[in-house]
Amino acid sequence: MTNYKLLIVDDEQGVLNSLERELRREGYTIFSAAGGRAGLDILREQDIGVILSDQQMPEMDGITFLETAGQYKPDVVRLILTGYGSLESAMAAINRSGIFGYLTKPWSPETLKGTIARAFEHYNLILENKRLQKLTDDQNQVLKRFNADLEGLVHERTTQLEEAVREGIMMLSLASEARDDDTGEHIYRIRNLTYDICGELGISPKESEQIGFFSMMHDVGKIHIPDSILKKQGPLTEEEWSVMKNHAIVGEIILGDKPFYQTAREIARSHHERWDGAGYPDGLKG
Structure with missing residues (x-):
């Protein structure tokens, strides 16, 4: 309130x-x-x-x-x-x-x-940032418990678990895109472009398919961005832009710390980096 x-x-x-x-x-x-x-x-x-x-x-x-x-x-x-x-x-x-x-x-x-x-606008942004941080912390705890349960079943139900993870990633991807007034076609375009680029780079079809799949998670962090910022008509304020840019880091956090998600985490965190260092959140260059 x-x-x-x-x-x-x-x-x-x-x-x-x-x-x-x-x-x-x-x-x-x-x-x-x-x-x-x-x-x-x-x-x-x-x-x-x-x-x-x-x-x-x-x-x-x-x-x-x-x-x-x-x-x-x-x-x-x-x-x-x-x-x-x-x-x-x-x-x-x-x-x-x-x-x-x-x-x-x-x-x-x-x-x-x-x-x-x-x-007052600044004060409410401070409160919103704190709410998002708590939401992220709570989500981390849920993911840690979820991953702990998966580890106990991985040897017995490897195939089923991999399919469940893929479906979960797809649902989360679609949920994040739906909040951004997108029909969901965007994440499939990104997947197909990623697959084609991997092929041009000489990456094997199997690995290209995996990278393309994980690329669909690039904007998952937007699920934590308030609608007032995500759907705002017109330019964002400096404080709002700071919250918006945080979605890359939030996406990395949501994807947990398991090796299976490594590629997805890297894509989520770095998909707004630029070759000239003008991107975010790390200002990578080259």
Whole structure:
């Protein structure tokens, strides 16, 4: 569930009132504090997504407060509110402490709303990345248990198990392609092209067939990419592109650590590499 809880910290009540009036219309649940210590008390009790704090405050300045808040809640997205005269120190804090951004006084309503909206988008991407990582970890545990069971039966049912694995790979391949608005023909085209290229390279028909089959798994990692990114119309943001590029590594992880999957793992991880080193995730060249 999207978290739209916003904490505003400023020692001037008039500034707090003004910010609340502007931002409450955007649908945020707003908490306010007149200083850093009160802000930390709220942060301990509430699942805050974004903090906007004034820089110049008595007792605890905004930078110290935001640095402390980041230690309490590493995922919270932090913004500093500063005057033009303090902008240099605010920028230094952003670079030093991982503060997401800043707003200058006086602010325009459009800049204020846009900055807060981007901060919440960033926060939700952080949560989505954590969810995907947990999903990957859970999938790894399932695959480890599955592979352990296979090892106990491999000598007795080799032929049946190989067929089951092939069917599982095919289903997973088709599932990942189906999420990408593809009819499934793409993975068969990739298989046929791979087989033809292997033949041109002098690779035996049997090995070419195996490599072609494993090439159908190249995009299996997309099964973990959220639809909001995978099916987005228009260019991706930098954060979204980072999540998208992660599908090559996720695909390698999904395929486990058994020797049987070695070729499939290599294809899944490296199918976006380029000869000039401009690909991902490893920037291979040559």
